[in-house]
Amino acid sequence: MAPIRTTCAYCGVGCGIVAEVSGGDDRGVVIAGDRSHPANGGRLCSKGTHLGETVGLEGRLLHPVVDGARTDWDGALDAVAHRMRKAIDEHGPESVAFYVSGQLLTEDYYAANKLMKGFIGTGNIDTNSRLCMASAVAAYNRAFGEDVVPCSYEDLDAADLIVLVGSNTAWCHPVVWQRIEKTRERRGTKIVVIDPRRTETAEQADLHIPVAPDGDVALFNALLARMMALGMHDHAFLNGRVEVDPDFWTGLDCDPGIAPKLFEQLCTLVVAHPRMITLFSQGSNQSVAGTDKGNAIINLHLATGRINRIGAGPFSITGQPNAMGGREVGGLASTLACHLGFSEDERRDVAAFWKAPQLCSGPGLKAVDMFRAVHEGKIKFLWVMATNPAVSMPDSGFVREALARCETLVVSDVIAGTDTARHADILLPAEAWGEKDGTVTNSERRVSRQRRLFASPGEARADWRIIAGVAARMGWEAAFDWPNAASVFREYAAMTRLSAARGLCLDLTAHADLSDEAYETMQPFQWGGERPLAWRFPRPSGKARMVTVRPSAQSFDRAFPLRLNTARYRDQWHTMTRTGLSATLSQHRPEPLLEVHPADAAKDGLHDGGLARIVTRQGSAVFRVMVSEGQRRGEICVPMHWADAMSGEGRANLLPGQQVDPVSGQPGFKNNAARAMPLTPDWQAFLVLREAIEPHGLLYWTRSKVAAGWLYELAGEGSVDLDALLPEGERLEVADFARGMRRIAVRGEDGVLLAAAFLTRKGRLPQRAWVAGQLGLDEASACELLAARPSTPQPDRGPIVCVCHGVGANDITAAAESGADTVAAIGSCTRAGTNCGSCRPAIAKLLEACSNTTREPAE
Ligand SMILES: Nc1nc2c(c(=O)[nH]1)N[C@H]1C(S)=C(S)[C@@H](COP(=O)(O)OP(=O)(O)OC[C@H]3O[C@@H](n4cnc5c(=O)[nH]c(N)nc54)[C@H](O)[C@@H]3O)O[C@H]1N2
Ligand SMILES: Nc1nc2c(c(=O)[nH]1)N[C@H]1C(S)=C(S)[C@@H](COP(=O)(O)OP(=O)(O)OC[C@H]3O[C@@H](n4cnc5c(=O)[nH]c(N)nc54)[C@H](O)[C@@H]3O)O[C@H]1N2
Ligand code: SF4
Ligand SMILES: [Mo]
Numbered sequence: 001m002a003p004i005r006t007t008c009a010y011c012g013v014g015c016g017i018v019a020e021v022s023g024g025d026d027r028g029v030v031i032a033g034d035r036s037h038p039a040n041g042g043r044l045c046s047k048g049t050h051l052g053e054t055v056g057l058e059g060r061l062l063h064p065v066v067d068g069a070r071t072d073w074d075g076a077l078d079a080v081a082h083r084m085r086k087a088i089d090e091h092g093p094e095s096v097a098f099y100v101s102g103q104l105l106t107e108d109y110y111a112a113n114k115l116m117k118g119f120i121g122t123g124n125i126d127t128n129s130r131l132c133m134a135s136a137v138a139a140y141n142r143a144f145g146e147d148v149v150p151c152s153y154e155d156l157d158a159a160d161l162i163v164l165v166g167s168n169t170a171w172c173h174p175v176v177w178q179r180i181e182k183t184r185e186r187r188g189t190k191i192v193v194i195d196p197r198r199t200e201t202a203e204q205a206d207l208h209i210p211v212a213p214d215g216d217v218a219l220f221n222a223l224l225a226r227m228m229a230l231g232m233h234d235h236a237f238l239n240g241r242v243e244v245d246p247d248f249w250t251g252l253d254c255d256p257g258i259a260p261k262l263f264e265q266l267c268t269l270v271v272a273h274p275r276m277i278t279l280f281s282q283g284s285n286q287s288v289a290g291t292d293k294g295n296a297i298i299n300l301h302l303a304t305g306r307i308n309r310i311g312a313g314p315f316s317i318t319g320q321p322n323a324m325g326g327r328e329v330g331g332l333a334s335t336l337a338c339h340l341g342f343s344e345d346e347r348r349d350v351a352a353f354w355k356a357p358q359l360c361s362g363p364g365l366k367a368v369d370m371f372r373a374v375h376e377g378k379i380k381f382l383w384v385m386a387t388n389p390a391v392s393m394p395d396s397g398f399v400r401e402a403l404a405r406c407e408t409l410v411v412s413d414v415i416a417g418t419d420t421a422r423h424a425d426i427l428l429p430a431e432a433w434g435e436k437d438g439t440v441t442n443s444e445r446r447v448s449r450q451r452r453l454f455a456s457p458g459e460a461r462a463d464w465r466i467i468a469g470v471a472a473r474m475g476w477e478a479a480f481d482w483p484n485a486a487s488v489f490r491e492y493a494a495m496t497r498l499s500a501a502r503g504l505c506l507d508l509t510a511h512a513d514l515s516d517e518a519y520e521t522m523q524p525f526q527w528g529g530e531r532p533l534a535w536r537f538p539r540p541s542g543k544a545r546m547v548t549v550r551p552s553a554q555s556f557d558r559a560f561p562l563r564l565n566t567a568r569y570r571d572q573w574h575t576m577t578r579t580g581l582s583a584t585l586s587q588h589r590p591e592p593l594l595e596v597h598p599a600d601a602a603k604d605g606l607h608d609g610g611l612a613r614i615v616t617r618q619g620s621a622v623f624r625v626m627v628s629e630g631q632r633r634g635e636i637c638v639p640m641h642w643a644d645a646m647s648g649e650g651r652a653n654l655l656p657g658q659q660v661d662p663v664s665g666q667p668g669f670k671n672n673a674a675r676a677m678p679l680t681p682d683w684q685a686f687l688v689l690r691e692a693i694e695p696h697g698l699l700y701w702t703r704s705k706v707a708a709g710w711l712y713e714l715a716g717e718g719s720v721d722l723d724a725l726l727p728e729g730e731r732l733e734v735a736d737f738a739r740g741m742r743r744i745a746v747r748g749e750d751g752v753l754l755a756a757a758f759l760t761r762k763g764r765l766p767q768r769a770w771v772a773g774q775l776g777l778d779e780a781s782a783c784e785l786l787a788a789r790p791s792t793p794q795p796d797r798g799p800i801v802c803v804c805h806g807v808g809a810n811d812i813t814a815a816a817e818s819g820a821d822t823v824a825a826i827g828s829c830t831r832a833g834t835n836c837g838s839c840r841p842a843i844a845k846l847l848e849a850c851s852n853t854t855r856e857p858a859e
Contacts, residue, residue: 005034006451007440008048009433010573012102013175014442015040015048016524019434021453027055029434029453038524039153039442044570045174046585046838048743053582055434055454061416062458073459073469078385078425081473083408087381088120093358094130097124097370097379100331101386102132102320105438105450107488108463109322110329112385113337113478115471118332118356119479122378123342123364126333128387130367130665131394133323134332135285136316138664139294142547143302145539146339147327148505151277151313152444152530157183160313161273163192165216165297166283166670170841171570172203173281173317176443177201178837190269194219195283196565197595197637198630199242200841203848207265210632213563213671214287215257218551220296222256224434226267229253242302245548254551274304275311282319282567284619286670291663299546305394308534311640315444323449324441328506328527329492333364334665338492338499339506349498355479366665367393368658375402383410385463386430390419391643392574394667395618396653400464412463415577429460436462438485438524447508448524466490486519505532560616560673562600565637566652567670570838571803572641578645583705587800590652590704591713592642594623596676597631598749604676611679611700611715614638616672619654621859622679622700624713636676640669647702648695681715683740685722685759688712688772693725708776711768722757729754732782733855745785751778756785767796801842804835814845816850823847 001021008015011399014499016037022028029052035042064076071079081147087095098116100109107125110257116125129137137147144150156162156179169177183189183206193205194216200207211219227233228249238244256263268275278301298314318324332339340346342362351359365373371393372380382403393399403409403423411424414432421427430436434453441447461469464485471480482488493508500507505528514522537544571585594612606612608627613620614636623638631637642650656672681699690709695701698716705711714720722744729746736742740761746754753774758765766788774780784790797808806831815829823843827834833843 001024004451004453005449006453007321007448008044009051009321010047010441010643011173012320012323013039014321014426014440014446014448015044015175016052016448017048019453022123024747027057027454028052029055029760031305037448038672039444039446039448040175041064043175043178044138044836045850047579049804049836050582050584051433053584054578055432056581057457058581059415059417060432060457061413061421061427061429062460063429064459073461076426076428077469077473080410080428080470083379084120084470085474087408092381093120094120094124095378095380096120097365097374097382099367099370099384099387099389100125100326102127102318102323102326103386104326104463105322105436105440105485106325106329106492107377107438107485108385108467109326109331110488110492110782111467113330113355114482115467115476117336117360118350118354119358119471119474119476120663121360123333123360123362123496124370125331125364126329126367126370127326128367128389128392129323129326129332131286131392131667132282133156133316133327134366134664134666135287135290136280136294137327137332138661139293140316142291142295143298143545144533144537146504146506148532148538149316149443149445150533151315151328152526153179154530155277155311155313155315156180159183159189159275159277160187161190161192161269161276163194163278164201164205165278165280165293166195166197166285167279167317167853168199168201168567169279169282170204171199172319172568173840176317190273192269196632197567197634200845203845204841205261207269209258209262209266212257212632212645213565213635214289214294214554214840215551216284217289217296217549218254218257220293220300221252221549221551222254222263223267223270224300225253227270227300227304230271232271232535233303236673237305241543242538242546244546248546248548251550257551273474274306275309276306277311277313277315279315279317281317283344283670285316285666285732286668287666288659288661288668289552290661290666290668295547296549299549302544303545308531321442323441324443324445325447328441333366333370336360338496339504340498340502346498353495353498365662366795367750368660368665368667371399371402371500372658374406377405380407381410382406382408383412383418385412388418388420388575388577388643390423391651391653392640394653394656394669395658396651397619400656405671412466414460418575418577421646424822428466429458430466431456431460431462435460438462438464444526446526449522468743468856484516486514486516490514490699491518498725503536504538507583519621557673561634562674563635563674564614564655564672564674565635565670566640566656567637569639569641572639574617574641575643576641576646581705583707584803586704586706587803587806589639590711591624591702592639592647592652593626594676595626595628595631595637596631597635598627599633600631600636600676601625606676607678607778611681612676612681614655614674614676616655616674616813618656618657620649621651621654622649636674642702648698648700650702678774679715682717683715683720683759683761684765685714685720686712686765686768687714687725687755687757688768688773688775689727689755691727695725706772706775709772711772720759722759723752726755726757732786734786743786743788752776753778753780753785756788758788769797770794801846802832802839805831807832809846812846813850816847821847821851
C-alpha cells in the first residue's frame with residue numbers, strides 16, 4: 001500500500017509520521033518520521049518510533065456494553081440518550097457532565113462541546129487539559145486577552161538562550177529537545193533548566209537551577225527586578241504596548257530563593273541574550289500558583305520586549321497531541337467555544353451559529369469540582385471520553401468513590417479494562433489511533449491530519465460519530481447530521497469567524513469551505529501564523545498586561561515532612577493503557593521508582609532496590625526505592641503512570657490532595673506533603689507468564705510487558721501460594737531451603753515455556769531478561785530454565801538504556817572504558833542512541849559518570 005502521512009498519537013510536539021501498512025489482517029505497520037512535516041523534519045522519539053507495537057488488538061474494547069452485557073450500537077446509544085434525558089428531566093441539565101480529553105481529535109471535541117454547551121444547556125464539559133494546560137491558558141488570557149502561544153518551533157532554532165521551567169524536555173518532548181540540541185550545536189545557544197530535580201534534561205544544561213518546589217514566582221520576580229535595575233527593560237515596548245498593573249513594581253524585588261551564585265549566573269545569561277525563549281511545562285502549570293508562575297514568566301518577556309521577535313517569547317509547551325485543539329473549540333468548562341467567553345453578546349452569536357435551543361448561561365464545573373459534584377450526588381450522569389480519571393485525577397481514591405456512586409457512568413475508550421472503565425455502566429468502543437480520522441493542533445498552533453491506517457476492529461466508532469448518534473436520539477439530529485469528519489471540521493473552521501470578528505487570533509475561516517478531497521490531502525498549517533501577536537494584543541486596549549504576582553508562603557506539616565513531586569518516564573505514556581503493551585518501551589523503567597536523596601533515605605531507613613510506603617493525608621502507595629543525588633533533600637518523586645491494572649499500590653494519585661490553583665482550577669500535582677517508611681517483605685519473587693494475572697493480598701506487585709508475555713515483580717508477608725498463580729503444565733522445580741529460594745518452570749505439552757517463578761526469602765533473585773525471553777520458546781534445557789541463565793553465560797547488560805537496539809548501561813560503560821568518549825563514539829561501538837535518539841541524554845550522563853570515576857584518583 002502507498003505510505004500514509006499522519007501525526008503521532010502521543011505528545012504535543014505533533015510529529016509527522018509516514019506509515020507503511022503491510023496490508024492483511026495483522027495490522028502490521030512500519031513507522032518513520034515525516035521529513036516534510038515542519039514539527040519534526042523526520043525525527044521521532046522512542047514512543048513514536050515504537051507506535052507499531054501498540055496498535056495490536058490486545059485488551060481492546062470492541063463492542064458496546066450496557067450494564068455488563070454486550071449489546072449493539074442502537075441499544076447502547078438508546079441507553080445513553082435515555083439515561084441522560086432522565087437525569088435532565090428529573091434534576092435539570094446541571095446534573096449532566098462530560099469529562100473529555102486532549103487525546104480526542106478536534107472534530108470529536110467540537111461535537112462534544114456543541115452538544116453540552118449548546119443543546120443540553122450547561123457548561124459542564126471539562127477536560128483533562130484542566131490537569132495539564134489550564135494554568136498556561138489562564139496566564140495567556142490574563143496577559144494577552146486570548147489563549148495564544150506567541151512562539152513557533154522555528155524560534156527555537158534562532159534562540160541564544162532557552163530557559164526550561166518545570167520541563168523534562170528530553171523525556172517528555174524529545175523531538176523538541178533534539179531540535180534545541182541542534183540549535184546549541186549551531187549557534188552555541190545556552191540552556192538553563194529550572195527544576196527541583198536533576199533530570200536528564202538538567203544534566204545536559206549549561207545551568208541547572210534546583211529551585212525549591214513552587215519557588216518559581218519569587219525567582220522570576222527577582223530576575224525581572226534585576227533586569228529593571230540594570231536598565232534592561234524595553235522602554236518603547238513597555239510604554240507603547242503594555243499595561244502594567246498599578247501595584248506592579250512595589251514588592252517585585254524579593255529573595256530569589258536560590259543560591260546567590262546561581263542567581264548571578266542566571267542574571268548574566270539573561271542579560272547577555274535578548275533572543276531568549278522560556279519554555280514552560282508541568283513544573284509551572286501543575287501548581288496551586290500555576291497561573292501566577294505563567295504570568296511571572298510572561299511579565300519578564302513583556303518588560304524586556306522579548307516577545308514577537310525571532311527567537312524570543314514565553315512558550316508553553318502542550319502535553320497531549322490535541323491539547324491545543326481542545327482549547328480552541330472550547331473543551332474547557334471556562335470557555336464557551338472558539339476562544340469566546342460567556343458575555344451576553346458572545347452567547348448570542350454562538351447560539352445563533354449553532355441554532356442552539358438552550359445555550360448554557362455560564363461556565364461549568366472544572367475537573368476537580370466536577371468530580372466533587374459527582375461525589376455529592378449533584379451530577380447524576382457523567383460521560384468520560386478518552387481519559388482515565390480513576391488514575392490521573394488527584395486524590396483518585398475520592399474520584400473512584402465518586403465514579404462508583406454516579407447513577408450513570410458512560411465511558412468511551414479504546415481499551416476495555418482501564419481503571420475507569422471498571423466503574424462504567426455503559427462502555428462505548430472508540431476508534432484508536434490509526435483508525436480515526438481528523439485533525440490535531442500541536443504546541444505551536446499547527447493543525448495536522450491524523451489519518452486512518454487500518455479498518456476499525458469490532459464495532460469501534462469515531463468519537464464524534466458516537467456523540468452525534470446520542471445527540472440525534474435526544475432529538476437534535478439536524479444539528480449533528482455530519483456525513484464525515486471533514487464536515488465537522490468545516491463547521492468548526494466556519495465558526496471561528498466569531499472569534500476573528502472580535503479581533504482574536506483564532507481564525508480558521510480560510511478552511512471553512514474545504515472540499516472533502518482538500519481535507520484528505522490537507523497539509524499542516526499554523527493558525528495565527530508565526531507571530532500572531534505582532535501587531536496588537538487582543539485585549540480591549542490592544543495592549544498586553546503585566547499582572548501583579550507575588551510568591552506565596554509554603555506551609556510545613558511536621559507529620560508529613562517530605563515534599564512529594566510526581567513526574568513522567570521517557571518511554572511510558574500516562575496511565576500506560578497503550579505504551580504498557582510494548583515490550584520494547586517497558587524495558588526502560590519496568591517498575592515505579594521512588595526517587596529519594598541519599599540523606600533522606602538514610603534518615604528514613606530506605607535502601608536502594610528495597611520497597612517504601614509513601615503516606616500523605618489522602619492515602620498511601622508503595623514504590624521501589626531508587627536512591628538518587630538528583631533529588632533535593634527533603635523531596636521525593638514518583639512516576640504518575642502506574643494504574644491498578646499494572647500494579648498493586650503503585651498508583652501515584654492515591655497521594656495528592658484536591659488543592660487547585662485559584663484562577664485556573666489546575667491541581668497542584670507536584671508539591672504535596674508526605675512521609676516515607678521502609679517496607680520489609682518476608683519474601684520477594686518474580687514471575688514470567690504468557691497470560692496476565694491479577695495478584696491479590698500482596699505488599700507489592702507490578703507487571704511489565706515482555707516479548708511473549710508479562711514479567712511480574714511480587715513481594716509479600718507470611719507464606720505465598722505461588723502455584724495458584726502459575727498455569728497448568730509440566731512442572732520443573734528446585735527448592736533451596738538454605739537460601740529460602742524456590743525456582744519453578746512450567747512447560748506446555750510441546751515443551752515451550754509457559755511460565756517461570758523465582759522466589760527468595762533472603763537471597764537475591766536472578767536476572768529477569770534471559771528467562772523472560774524464553775517464554776513461548778522450547779530451546780532451553782530444564783537446568784538452564786531453573787538457573788535462569790544459559791549454560792554459556794551472557795554478559796549482564798544492566799538496565800536497558802537504548803530500547804531501540806537493546807543496549808544496556810553496562811554495555812555503554814564497557815565501551816566508554818575501552819575509549820569511546822563521546823555519545824557518537826558510543827553509538828558507533830554499540831549502536832546505542834543511533835535510531836530515535838531518545839536515550840542520548842542518558843548516554844551522555846553515563847559517559848560523564850565514567851569520566852568522573854576515572855578522574856577521581858588523580859584529584
Ligand atoms: N514520555 C512521556 N512524554 C510525555 C507524556 C508522558 O506521559 N510520557 N505526557 C505528555 C503530557 S500530557 C504532558 S502534560 C507533558 C509533560 O511534560 P513535563 O512537564 O516535562 O513532565 P513532568 O515530568 O510531569 O514534569 C516536568 C518537571 O517539572 C518539575 N517540577 C516539579 N515541581 C516544580 C516546581 O515547583 N518548579 C519547577 N520549575 N519545576 C518543577 C519536575 O521535577 C519534572 O521534572 O509531557 C507529554 N509528553
Ligand atoms: N500525579 C500526577 N497526575 C497527573 C499528572 C502528573 O504529572 N502527576 N499529569 C496530568 C496530565 S498533564 C494529564 S494530560 C493527565 C493524563 O491522564 P489521562 O488522560 O487519564 O491518561 P491516558 O492514559 O492518556 O488516558 C487516555 C485514555 O483514553 C483512551 N484513548 C486513547 N485514544 C482514544 C480515542 O481516540 N478515543 C477514546 N474514546 N479513548 C481513547 C486510552 O486507552 C486511555 O484509557 O494526567 C494528569 N495526572
Ligand atoms: S516527540 Fe515523540 S511522542 Fe511526541 S509527537 Fe514526536 S514522536 Fe510522538
Ligand atoms: Mo498533560
